[in-house]
Amino acid sequence: MPTNKARLQVILPDTATERVKELATERGLSVSAMVSQLIHAALQLKEYQKLPDLSEVKAAAITSAIKGIDLNDFKLKALLDLVQQLSDD
Numbered sequence: 001m002p003t004n005k006a007r008l009q010v011i012l013p014d015t016a017t018e019r020v021k022e023l024a025t026e027r028g029l030s031v032s033a034m035v036s037q038l039i040h041a042a043l044q045l046k047e048y049q050k051l052p053d054l055s056e057v058k059a060a061a062i063t064s065a066i067k068g069i070d071l072n073d074f075k076l077k078a079l080l081d082l083v084q085q086l087s088d089d
Helices: 014-027 031-043 054-066 074-088
Strands: none
Touching: 014 031, 054 074
16 A cells, blocks of 8 residues: 555564564554554653753753843752753763
8 A cells, every 4th residue: 555654674583573473463453553553652652752952941041141040049050950960961
């Protein structure tokens, strides 16, 4: 069936291939449809969520400092330290 959606070729170890085939059979799906469902489910996991743009937070802090906000305020300092740690990771 023709489609405009991207096609991906994925190489799996034999054990993973067999498990995907088993899942597809159990659910009455094609292997391709089963892989699609597995990928969609995995993309919902926290570890695969898009990371926030920390440069926006840094830019907001700089703008605030220019406007006269005290960057030594303990809450703001803690936030900036956290942003720095996240940037380093």
